[in-house]
Amino acid sequence: MTRIVADRYSAFASLIRSxxxxxxxxxxxxxxxxxxxxxxxxxxxxxxxxxxxxVTSGLLIDFLIAYAGGLPESYRGPVLRALERETGQPILSSMLRTVVEANPRLGSRLALWGRRLVGDTLLQMYIAVNGGDSSTLADNAPGEGLLEPAFNDIVAGHSRRMDALGLTA
Incomplete structure (x- = not known):
């Protein structure tokens, strides 16, 4: 996992340095x-x-891939390549499936925790797009209507990942 994160950081740092x-x-x-x-x-x-x-890496990578579609071509390709490289999702999914199958009570608790994570992560996405000044978010959210379809797709992807774990989203 650390190598995956370090590789992604290096790719983005190279773009910033460029x-x-x-x-x-x-x-x-x-x-x-x-x-x-x-x-x-x-x-x-x-x-x-x-x-x-x-949960958070899955949601955030889906969000960043959707958002990258609006970048200038000189950035879009390198950003998408960095995001679509190897992820830790298969490893995490396998580990989680194993522990949930061994302990169904733990599965119930993790399903609830996953719901909370979705809310926190969606808020991060909203802040990333609209800024963090809550006094202006409701009235002046630029392109807010354009993000709703992307958010729906992102949440649907999350639901599929949770279902694969045997947890309800």
């Missing part, structure tokens, strides 16, 4: 919200953390 920007400085404005999101979705134990990685 614009003669420093990747660390470019990401600085997003650091606080990213850390908050990580704390909110880390879970109470190893099982919840495992599901958090599965």
């Amino acid at each position: 614009d003669e920007a420093d990747p660390v400085e470019a990401m600085q404005p997003f650091l606080t919200e990213t850390e908050r999101f990580m704390r909110a979705t880390s879970g109470a134990d190893w099982y919840e953390l495992l599901l958090s990685l599965h």
